[in-house]
Amino acid sequence: MEQKLNRVIFTCGGTAGHVNPAIALAQLMHEKDPDTRFLFVGAERGLEKDLIPKAGYDFRTVHISSFHRSMRPSEIKHNIISVGNLLRAPHEARAILREFRPDVVIGTGGYASYPMVKAAAKAGIPTAVHESNMVPGLTTEMLEPFADRIMVGFESCRAHYKHPEKICVTGTPVRTDFFDLTKEQAKEKLGVDDGRPLVVSFWGSLGASGMNAEMADCLALEAKNESFHHIHGAGSGGYPKLLAALEERDVDLAAHPAIQVREYIYDMGTVMRAADLVLCRAGASTISELTALGVPALIVPSPYVTNNHQEKNARVLEEAGGACVLLEKDSSGQELYRLICSILRDPERRTAMAAAMAKLGIRDATERIYETVLEVCDRRPGEKR
Numbered sequence: 001m002e003q004k005l006n007r008v009i010f011t012c013g014g015t016a017g018h019v020n021p022a023i024a025l026a027q028l029m030h031e032k033d034p035d036t037r038f039l040f041v042g043a044e045r046g047l048e049k050d051l052i053p054k055a056g057y058d059f060r061t062v063h064i065s066s067f068h069r070s071m072r073p074s075e076i077k078h079n080i081i082s083v084g085n086l087l088r089a090p091h092e093a094r095a096i097l098r099e100f101r102p103d104v105v106i107g108t109g110g111y112a113s114y115p116m117v118k119a120a121a122k123a124g125i126p127t128a129v130h131e132s133n134m135v136p137g138l139t140t141e142m143l144e145p146f147a148d149r150i151m152v153g154f155e156s157c158r159a160h161y162k163h164p165e166k167i168c169v170t171g172t173p174v175r176t177d178f179f180d181l182t183k184e185q186a187k188e189k190l191g192v193d194d195g196r197p198l199v200v201s202f203w204g205s206l207g208a209s210g211m212n213a214e215m216a217d218c219l220a221l222e223a224k225n226e227s228f229h230h231i232h233g234a235g236s237g238g239y240p241k242l243l244a245a246l247e248e249r250d251v252d253l254a255a256h257p258a259i260q261v262r263e264y265i266y267d268m269g270t271v272m273r274a275a276d277l278v279l280c281r282a283g284a285s286t287i288s289e290l291t292a293l294g295v296p297a298l299i300v301p302s303p304y305v306t307n308n309h310q311e312k313n314a315r316v317l318e319e320a321g322g323a324c325v326l327l328e329k330d331s332s333g334q335e336l337y338r339l340i341c342s343i344l345r346d347p348e349r350r351t352a353m354a355a356a357m358a359k360l361g362i363r364d365a366t367e368r369i370y371e372t373v374l375e376v377c378d379r380r381p382g383e384k385r
Helices: 016-032 048-054 073-100 113-122 138-143 155-160 183-190 208-222 235-248 268-274 284-293 306-320 333-344 347-360 365-377
Strands: 007-011 037-043 058-062 104-107 127-130 149-152 167-169 198-202 229-233 259-262 277-280 297-299 323-325
Touching: 007 016, 007 073, 007 113, 016 037, 016 048, 016 284, 016 365, 037 048, 037 073, 048 058, 058 073, 073 113, 104 113, 104 365, 113 127, 113 138, 127 365, 149 365, 155 167, 183 268, 198 268, 208 229, 208 235, 208 259, 208 333, 235 259, 268 284, 277 284, 277 333, 284 306, 284 347, 297 306, 297 333, 306 323, 306 347, 323 347, 333 347
Parallel strands: 007 037, 007 104, 037 058, 104 127, 127 149, 149 167, 198 229, 198 277, 229 259, 277 297, 297 323
Antiparallel strands: none
């Protein structure tokens, strides 16, 4: 008989890459058993406070915040507050556990995961942690002694942990709408099925303004011959600036239908499915989507993230043969255009890159995580942690 989960706590926050895997798993658990109750716990000021209620789940907070290394007065004040939060959070976590009485606590990243998972482990409640980055973040490193299982995206991640016996390779969940269409159907839906390749680009929020400036030069070069289609998501802040920069370069988008500049790519599942090459950062969610779909990528890792996570993520894909990595300090519109053309003009290389990406991909990641959680909860009473 399959293990039944009555109450589940997810604890996550900080980025959508931490929140979305938890929501995907909660949705699967609800499908398996509609009677399961869920509680999400995050930080008071994190974006999770908006994302999780919008997804329809109950949400509680603990007081937890980061530490900054700067000695500026404002940063010292921030760190003093963080010390106070660090002392408060364990009490808040224990109170939530007593009130909700979960069968399992699942952490998917973010500072709020630490007090909740640690408190659950000390209370004898089964715990599992999902790490979406290639190398463990600080929170996951601190939780490794307390977690029953740590779930990671790729086999190569195992080498970065002190307790490899705790590691399960599950992958990171990817939204199901990414697989609704075949590649051919996606191209037809987007009107890019005339035989020319499709390039898709987006740079997220961190440092996107600089990359959008480079995209103006890149798109201006593309407009001279339009040998491929290009859909670029500029973001709400970058969109008007990019349109103005293209106008300065005498690029009238109405005269170049192969080039689409959007404020936001709302139909990301369809667009990514249709893509022959993606230009992007190396956030954990994006890496999971690329590998699940088997799409070659030209990656410019964000240099603005903690512990240089994005370059480490990107290098794993590069070493496998699925991606070309260009550091932002070496990037320019001209260099982006050169690399795009180099990849698109070499069908054998592109095919090999796609195969390398697909080999890394795990499409049933949510199901694997679910099975791992059940295995953690199925321990015999009194079994050693």
